[in-house]
Amino acid sequence: MTTFIWSIDDAGSGEPLVESMRRTCAHFDTHGLASTWFTIPKPQGSPLSPAWRDELARQIEAGHDLQLHGLTHADCYEFGPPAWPATAIQPAMQPTFDERRAELMPRYTVEKLQARIAEGMAIFQEELGVTPTAFRAPCGAISKPLFTALHNLGLRYHSVMYISGSGYQHLPHNSGSLAQVWVDAIPHRPFVWYEGVIEAPILNEYTWRGAGARSAEFIDLARQDVARIAAESPIAVLLMHTHGIADDYTHAFRLIDAVVEAVAERGGRFATFAEVIRSGELAAAATVRGPDLPAV
Numbered sequence: 001m002t003t004f005i006w007s008i009d010d011a012g013s014g015e016p017l018v019e020s021m022r023r024t025c026a027h028f029d030t031h032g033l034a035s036t037w038f039t040i041p042k043p044q045g046s047p048l049s050p051a052w053r054d055e056l057a058r059q060i061e062a063g064h065d066l067q068l069h070g071l072t073h074a075d076c077y078e079f080g081p082p083a084w085p086a087t088a089i090q091p092a093m094q095p096t097f098d099e100r101r102a103e104l105m106p107r108y109t110v111e112k113l114q115a116r117i118a119e120g121m122a123i124f125q126e127e128l129g130v131t132p133t134a135f136r137a138p139c140g141a142i143s144k145p146l147f148t149a150l151h152n153l154g155l156r157y158h159s160v161m162y163i164s165g166s167g168y169q170h171l172p173h174n175s176g177s178l179a180q181v182w183v184d185a186i187p188h189r190p191f192v193w194y195e196g197v198i199e200a201p202i203l204n205e206y207t208w209r210g211a212g213a214r215s216a217e218f219i220d221l222a223r224q225d226v227a228r229i230a231a232e233s234p235i236a237v238l239l240m241h242t243h244g245i246a247d248d249y250t251h252a253f254r255l256i257d258a259v260v261e262a263v264a265e266r267g268g269r270f271a272t273f274a275e276v277i278r279s280g281e282l283a284a285a286a287t288v289r290g291p292d293l294p295a296v
């Protein structure tokens with residue numbers, strides 16, 4: 001039996017997107033499904049707005065889960081150099097990093113990264129009364145010192161590596177093929193990584209901007225992915241973004257309905273990151289070690 005975690009990134013950022021969290025949680029609630037929102041504690045370097053703080057507090061009360069998504073998310077290089085598949089979403093990401101390399105590389109020390117995470121944790125505690133137990137680096141940009149910083153702060157769970165990037169192939173600069181393609185570079189199940197931090201890899205995303213134009217194909221891809229991961233891992237992480245959902249609510253909610261149905265057909269269930277961490281289910285699922293990947 002596989003437990004599916006529905007994770008949504010970038011909560012806390014952009015006033016119009018408060019609506020995205022409100023409507024999506026309301027839709028999850030119709031399925032009795034609790035979701036995990038990777039939330040930016042100090043978006044673009046500013047405090048959480050009252051509207052976001054109120055919405056986040058309301059959804060915690062309703063049983064949804066908040067986890068930490070960087071500190072400011074002011075750019076895509078907060079915790080490490082650019083990583084795939086973010087580089088396939090924004091082709092300028094790597095060249096821009098290369099131009100700014102001398103300025104950006106000094107960020108990646110244990111001391112500096114730990115201070116950023118600690119500031120985010122303090123904001124979560126003060127503003128929302130939440131102690132995060134999992135971390136997701138913005139844009140998947142990671143470095144080895146990040147894992148030492150997480151370990152030092154008692155954050156033992158991380159979720160950033162992708163099993164599949166097929167969900168971004170509809171973008172104009174990519175292949176256009178929504179065929180199921182999975183990477184072999186990482187295990188398809190949770191794994192033990194640097195400093196003993198447990199990585200819960202992301203299966204795929206089906207609601208990035210523009211996906212609604214090929215809604216039926218994305219739903220088909222999601223069904224194929226759910227069927228395959230149910231045979232390969234006891235835990236699977238699904239990904240959406242607040243802005244991707246808001247790009248086409250009709251598609252996003254159809255996709256959620258189809259995935260809920262596909263999970264039920266496989267005898268699976270849904271849980272939040274907080275739940276699978278608290279129960280020990282995520283730690284128990286990490287029976288393999290991860291490969292040595294980040295260059296920094």
Ligand SMILES: [Zn+2]
Nearest residue numbers: 009010138139
């Ligand atoms: Zn993000």
